[in-house]
Amino acid sequence: MRFTSCLSLVLATLLACVPTAITAVPHTPEEKKQVLIPEGELVPLQVFAPSAVATETADWGHSVIGVPEAWKVTKGKGAKVAVLDTGIDSTHPEFAGRIKEMKNFTTSRAGVEDMNGHGSHVAGIISAGENGFGVVGVAPEAELYIAKVLGDNGSGSFAWIAQAIDWAIEQKVDVISMSLAAGPRASDPNMRAAIKRATDKGIIVISAAGNGGVTEYPGKFPEVICVGAIDDTKQLASFSGRGPEVAVVAPGVNVRSTYSAGRHATLSGTSMATPYVAGCAALYVSNCRANGSTPSPAEFRKLIETQSADLGAKGKDNSYGWGMIQPAKMLSPLLMPPPRKITLSKDDFTPAGWQKLQQAMPGLKTITLEFEAISSPSAKPMPK
Numbered sequence: 233m234r235f236t237s238c239l240s241l242v243l244a245t246l247l248a249c250v251p252t253a254i255t256a257v258p259h260t261p262e263e264k265k266q267v268l269i270p271e272g273e274l275v276p277l278q279v280f281a282p283s284a285v286a287t288e289t290a291d292w293g294h295s296v297i298g299v300p301e302a303w304k305v306t307k308g309k310g311a312k313v314a315v316l317d318t319g320i321d322s323t324h325p326e327f328a329g330r331i332k333e334m335k336n337f338t339t340s341r342a343g344v345e346d347m348n349g350h351g352s353h354v355a356g357i358i359s360a361g362e363n364g365f366g367v368v369g370v371a372p373e374a375e376l377y378i379a380k381v382l383g384d385n386g387s388g389s390f391a392w393i394a395q396a397i398d399w400a401i402e403q404k405v406d407v408i409s410m411s412l413a414a415g416p417r418a419s420d421p422n423m424r425a426a427i428k429r430a431t432d433k434g435i436i437v438i439s440a441a442g443n444g445g446v447t448e449y450p451g452k453f454p455e456v457i458c459v460g461a462i463d464d465t466k467q468l469a470s471f472s473g474r475g476p477e478v479a480v481v482a483p484g485v486n487v488r489s490t491y492s493a494g495r496h497a498t499l500s501g502t503s504m505a506t507p508y509v510a511g512c513a514a515l516y517v518s519n520c521r522a523n524g525s526t527p528s529p530a531e532f533r534k535l536i537e538t539q540s541a542d543l544g545a546k547g548k549d550n551s552y553g554w555g556m557i558q559p560a561k562m563l564s565p566l567l568m569p570p571p572r573k574i575t576l577s578k579d580d581f582t583p584a585g586w587q588k589l590q591q592a593m594p595g596l597k598t599i600t601l602e603f604e605a606i607s608s609p610s611a612k613p614m615p616k
């Protein structure tokens with residue numbers, strides 16, 4: 233029952249086989265119970281055999297949004313990212329050592345293993361290893377928590393998503409990345425309640441705008457960072473969901489990443505833009521922790537608002553949101569809240585100590601010292 237309409241969608245997509253020109257599929261009542269891989273993403277544009285990836289190549293999006301500059305600050309060490317998708321190729325060498333937990337919420341006989349390719353592609357955009365071959369993720373030192381919520385045909389249920397979000401909360405992840413879409417009217421209250429539980433715990437929740445030209449749930453929920461897709465000329469992808477909910481855009485056309493069965497592939501969709509932003513969120517989280525501050529969804533959204541590169545119509549607009557994500561700008565030391573406490577020693581009251589303080593608290597211009605008089609029973613009265 234659950235998969236009937238999806239199966240027809242899968243077949244229609246395979247027959248159409250035009251990944252770059254995606255037409256909207258009518259949204260049926262049955263869809264309200266379903267979450268899918270966004271339209272048009274089931275067929276990879278290109279699949280690479282292992283022999284074709286001997287040299288490591290970052291996707292085009294890295295240079296366009298400025299990932300190399302962000303890596304001067306952090307590569308995502310310590311950040312925990314949950315990926316809710318079709319599972320993962322758990323033995324793919326690009327993920328070696330960084331998959332921390334995996335759980336299957338679907339009825340797939342393959343368990344958490346990715347028989348589809350979509351989930352492995354998304355996870356690689358976030359955190360494919362920097363290991364000299366294939367591709368590399370936006371946050372190659374981030375840790376992955378894999379929740380399989382879409383079956384091997386790319387279809388899942390709202391209940392599976394909600395369960396996976398609660399599992400991710402239990403795992404104490406920092407970021408939840410959801411490259412899935414359930415249509416523009418599929419506002420499931422239980423799924424939203426789970427998302428709210430996550431954001432209330434300080435988890436950044438990111439989802440795709442959808443590939444049907446209009447924004448879709450769960451990306452439409454106000455608690456979610458809704459992500460649209462641009463191409464390598466920074467133009468909005470024709471398929472990218474538009475609407476006031478779009479917060480930001482990221483590379484999502486001809487994106488090269490990891491794929492099932494140890495391979496690599498090129499795919500297009502807001503599904504690819506979403507993990508780009510999740511990778512940037514991992515960099516943000518890692519940077520906050522290194523500086524002794526606490527990351528928060530509200531602050532991350534504020535950084536998107538103030539540090540993205542405006543595109544399209546001036547200011548925030550329904551196509552590009554606040555604009556293209558720029559991770560290096562989001563990591564600027566001047567934007568970091570200062571550490572809560574710095575302990576000074578007598579050696580800090582020197583020019584070298586002053587330099588050390590300025591490095592620890594960028595932007596520091598002056599310092600005011602307050603001394604408290606301490607009375608001690610053993611203190612002798614000052615001689616008169």
Ligand SMILES: [Ca+2]
Pocket residue numbers: 288326360361362363364365366367368
């Ligand atoms: Ca690699």
Ligand SMILES: [Ca+2]
Pocket residue numbers: 542543544545546547548549552553554555
């Ligand atoms: Ca704009």
